[in-house]
Amino acid sequence: xxxxxxxxxxxxxxxxxxxxxxxxxxxxxxxxxxxxxxxxxxxxxxxxxxxxxxxxxxxxxxxxxxxxxxxxxxxxxxxxxxxxxxxxxxxxxxxxxxxxxxxxxxxxxxxx
Amino acid sequence: xxxxxxxxxxxxxxxxxxxxxxxxxxxxxxxxxxxxxxxxxxxxxxxxxxxxxxxxxxxxxxxxxxxxxxxxxxxxxxxxxxxxxxxxxxxxxxxxxxxxxxxxxxxxxxxxxxxxxxxxxxxxxxxxxxxxxxxxxxxxxxxxxxxxxxxxxxxxxxxxxxxxxxxxxxxxxxxxxxxxxxxxxxxxxxxxxxxxxxxxxxxxxxxxxxxxxxxxxxxxxxxxxxxxxxxxxxxxxxxxxxxxxxxxxxxxxxxxxxxxxxxxxxxxxxxxxxxxxxxxxxxxxxxxxxxxxxxxxxxxxxxxxxxxxxxxxxxxxxxxxxxxxxxxxxxxxxxxxxxxxxxxxxxxxxxxxxxxxxxxxxxxxxxxxxxxxxxxxxxxxxxxxxxxxxxxxxxxxxxxxxxxxxxxxxxxxxxxxxxxxxxxxxxxxxxxxxxxxxxxxxxxxxxxxxxxxxxxxxxxxxxxxxxxxxxxxxxxxxxxxxxxxxxxxxxxxxxxxxxxxxxxxxxxxxxxxxxxxxxxxxxxxxxxxxxxxxxxxxxxxxxxxxxxxxxxxxxxxxxxxxxxxxxxxxxxxxxxxxxxxxxxxxxxxxxxxxxxxxxxxxxxxxxxxxxxxxxxxxxxxxxxxxxxxxxxxxxxxxxxxxxxxxxxxxxxxxxxxxxxxxxxxxxxxxxxxxxxxxxxxxxxxxxxxxxxxxxxxxxxxxxxxxxxxxxxxxxxxxxxxx
Numbered sequence: 020x021x022x023x024x025x026x027x028x029x030x031x032x033x034x035x036x037x038x039x040x041x042x043x044x045x046x047x048x049x050x051x052x053x054x055x056x057x058x059x060x061x062x063x064x065x066x067x068x069x070x071x072x073x074x075x076x077x078x079x080x081x082x083x084x085x086x087x088x089x090x091x092x093x094x095x096x097x098x099x100x101x102x103x104x105x106x107x108x109x110x111x112x113x114x115x116x117x118x119x120x121x122x123x124x125x126x127x128x129x130x131x
Numbered sequence: 132x133x134x135x136x137x138x139x140x141x142x143x144x145x146x147x148x149x150x151x152x153x154x155x156x157x158x159x160x161x162x163x164x165x166x167x168x169x170x171x172x173x174x175x176x177x178x179x180x181x182x183x184x185x186x187x188x189x190x191x192x193x194x195x196x197x198x199x200x201x202x203x204x205x206x207x208x209x210x211x212x213x214x215x216x217x218x219x220x221x222x223x224x225x226x227x228x229x230x231x232x233x234x235x236x237x238x239x240x241x242x243x244x245x246x247x248x249x250x251x252x253x254x255x256x257x258x259x260x261x262x263x264x265x266x267x268x269x270x271x272x273x274x275x276x277x278x279x280x281x282x283x284x285x286x287x288x289x290x291x292x293x294x295x296x297x298x299x300x301x302x303x304x305x306x307x308x309x310x311x312x313x314x315x316x317x318x319x320x321x322x323x324x325x326x327x328x329x330x331x332x333x334x335x336x337x338x339x340x341x342x343x344x345x346x347x348x349x350x351x352x353x354x355x356x357x358x359x360x361x362x363x364x365x366x367x368x369x370x371x372x373x374x375x376x377x378x379x380x381x382x383x384x385x386x387x388x389x390x391x392x393x394x395x396x397x398x399x400x401x402x403x404x405x406x407x408x409x410x411x412x413x414x415x416x417x418x419x420x421x422x423x424x425x426x427x428x429x430x431x432x433x434x435x436x437x438x439x440x441x442x443x444x445x446x447x448x449x450x451x452x453x454x455x456x457x458x459x460x461x462x463x464x465x466x467x468x469x470x471x472x473x474x475x476x477x478x479x480x481x482x483x484x485x486x487x488x489x490x491x492x493x494x495x496x497x498x499x500x501x502x503x504x505x506x507x508x509x510x511x512x513x514x515x516x517x518x519x520x521x522x523x524x525x526x527x528x529x530x531x532x533x534x535x536x537x538x539x540x541x542x543x544x545x546x547x548x549x550x551x552x553x554x555x556x557x558x559x560x561x562x563x564x565x566x567x568x569x570x571x572x573x574x575x576x577x578x579x580x581x582x583x584x585x586x587x588x589x590x591x592x593x594x595x596x597x598x599x600x601x602x603x604x605x606x607x608x609x610x611x612x613x614x615x616x617x618x619x620x621x622x623x624x625x626x627x628x629x630x631x632x633x634x635x636x637x638x639x640x641x642x643x644x645x646x647x648x649x650x651x652x653x654x655x656x657x658x659x660x661x662x663x664x665x666x667x668x669x670x671x672x673x674x675x676x677x678x679x680x681x682x683x684x685x686x687x688x689x690x691x692x693x694x695x696x697x698x699x700x701x702x703x704x705x706x707x708x709x710x711x712x713x714x715x716x717x718x719x720x721x722x723x724x725x726x727x728x729x730x731x732x733x734x735x736x737x738x739x740x741x742x743x744x745x746x747x748x749x750x751x752x753x754x755x756x757x758x759x760x761x762x763x764x765x766x767x768x769x770x771x772x773x774x775x776x777x778x779x780x781x782x783x784x785x786x787x788x789x790x791x792x793x794x795x796x797x798x799x800x801x802x803x804x805x806x807x808x809x810x811x812x813x814x815x816x817x818x819x820x821x822x823x824x825x826x827x828x829x830x831x832x833x834x835x836x837x838x839x840x841x842x843x844x845x846x847x848x849x850x851x852x853x
């Protein structure tokens with residue numbers, strides 16, 4: 020999967036919204052995308068120990084603290100951002116389309 | 132995020148968070164220009180701004196954006212007005228709110244700046260109020276302003292001048308024009324741009340405006356205000372605060388004036404026809420029992436226009452429904468008759484009062500006679516019609532729709548029915564596909580999806596630092612506070628749970644020993660403990676720290692863009708009917724339990740205590756339905772805050788969300804940093820409503836400002852009841 024849009028498209032279809040008007044779908048996609056990224060960012064902070072989160076909040080005020088420094092800080096704090104993002108995306112999907120559907124799909128895959 | 136993308140983010144993507152657009156592969160501002168274009172000439176009276184004008188250096192020598200400076204600019208004000216029209220987006224909605232604050236005739240601009248600064252930076256005195264719900268959209272607006280400044284756009288003056296406190300103009304009263312409908316709008320006169328607030332006290336005119344969406348408003352009256360603007364306007368129509376939005380725009384004001392004139396003319400015209408019917412009845416001695424009801428066919432025709440279509444003065448939703456299937460509606464005209472009556476069965480507006488009085492006199496004679504049977508039948512029909520609408524809501528809810536949107540959007544019956552059918556069709560397709568193909572063919576198993584998502588998750592992780600930097604320290608601090616509060620709530624819950632278990636054990640021992648059991652009533656507050664209901668679809672039942680995440684929208688809301696997303700339906704606590712047993716046993720607090728007394732006997736309210744009560748929550752739930760009022764809107768927002776913050780707990784109004792709500796309410800009432808918080812007046816009303824309803828009055832109390840607020844709240848309640 021190349022980008023978030025494809026992921027969001029997939030879960031909208033899995034949800035069953037396959038015949039939405041184009042503008043409605045666009046709005047829904049934008050909302051969901053924003054919400055997903057909010058959740059991933061939140062999850063990343065929650066993954067930090069509290070004292071590290073406090074430290075990060077202080078560092079974010081520093082204009083010299085850039086992308087690389089944040090990445091390094093998170094890595095040194097033991098947070099695997101890719102893993103956080105992946106888990107959150109899967110949870111987000113399960114929440115959106117329904118855990119039952121996901122369970123059924125998983126069970127069917129195992130049975131197959 | 133790469134430097135190139137970061138630059139792009141600063142140069143475009145007005146409606147999307149740069150991170151979002153980046154991940155959606157939406158280019159910011161198109162391809163990078165190879166050649167440098169000359170900036171357009173700066174018009175007279177304007178100038179380009181230097182971004183350095185909006186930065187400041189802190190004690191450590193760090194350069195930061197100065198929010199107060201940024202938000203004080205004319206450029207920001209212009210941006211807000213521009214974005215306020217886009218009511219479908221979160222930043223547009225926020226902009227509309229801020230514009231309405233700004234347009235208050237007194238310290239509106241100051242208030243807007245203070246509020247925006249608070250949203251971005253929080254208040255050190257109220258750290259738990261820091262995670263403002265409006266932060267993300269305001270961030271977008273701020274980013275857009277910075278982008279424009281950096282792009283070299285020319286703006287008017289940089290800093291706003293100190294706001295001038297203008298005296299509130301006295302609103303002229305309005306006389307209902309004569310039957311000729313020759314209404315003098317005075318539209319050419321600039322002063323007449325000030326709209327008499329009386330107009331907006333006309334419930335039917337207001338209803339008509341609110342029942343129309345932006346397109347319809349434009350088509351009928353030619354202005355682009357949109358229902359949202361009308362709602363904002365109406366919500367602030369009390370006193371000098373009303374009309375700010377449109378008053379400043381003479382053109383729009385004229386349109387409103389014309390709209391009202393047309394409305395009055397149509398009522399007057401219809402009323403004349405109805406008057407003729409009545410007079411004819413009187414002349415013919417036909418005023419006996421039930422005659423007015425029997426002659427309703429004639430009145431029905433008076434409610435139609437020249438083309439035979441239903442029109443004003445019927446409220447637009449009813450007229451729409453009527454015209455959708457006119458023949459059937461004609462046959463069921465009793466429904467319309469009921470629509471013209473109030474809950475007590477008396478005729479009311481839009482029948483003008485003299486007609487109403489005559490009709491009521493006639494209708495009242497039918498009490499106990501055959502007519503009353505007819506009225507009962509009609510009431511049943513009316514209830515049935517209402518039930519079908521409720522049924523539609525229920526079905527939509529079962530299909531996963533957020534029905535609060537439909538309730539609030541005042542969809543016509545036809546629109547609602549169409550939407551329901553469309554939704555059903557989609558659901559049926561899905562269901563039949565499920566049956567035919569099995570769920571597994573539609574939903575990808577997690578194992579394969581996980582593999583496919585890995586690289587995308589890596590990309591998102593790569594861009595996460597950039598997003599965190601944009602969100603800033605406030606975002607992280609807010610989350611830290613949430614973690615701490617959540618932990619405390621859990622500890623409190625554990626303590627209560629332990630206490631409950633201990634009590635239960637003691638009670639069992641007591642019972643075993645055949646001694647009087649120890650009452651566990653003392654641990655009644657255990658109901659405060661959030662319970663997990665995994666069946667609720669909007670709740671993220673998580674086993675990782677991601678638990679406290681906002682709910683996910685499950686229904687496209689773009690169809691109803693005028694509706695504020697922060698408004699939630701709050702039907703759980705039904706307002707008890709007047710005179711019911713529940714009302715009679717309403718819990719009453721003693722005033723002294725909710726106030727802090729001064730030496731002289733006067734007092735101030737203990738906001739923390741008041742906002743923590745179950746009864747205050749009830750007030751919020753009751754008032755949230757009244758979306759036309761400022762306190763109703765605030766109540767809905769507060770419920771939304773509670774709901775969001777309880778995501779993951781399985782309880783919409785559990786302990787954590789309530790604490791958050793109480794903190795927020797306390798902040799609004801007590802904060803010094805943004806003392807003129809726009810929500811303060813609305814919250815005062817809610818508190819007053821609580822006091823009026825749930826606090827025992829004490830005539831010996833010294834009259835304080837708090838008392839006056841309570842009295843004011845009681846007056847509001849009475850006004851609403853009337």
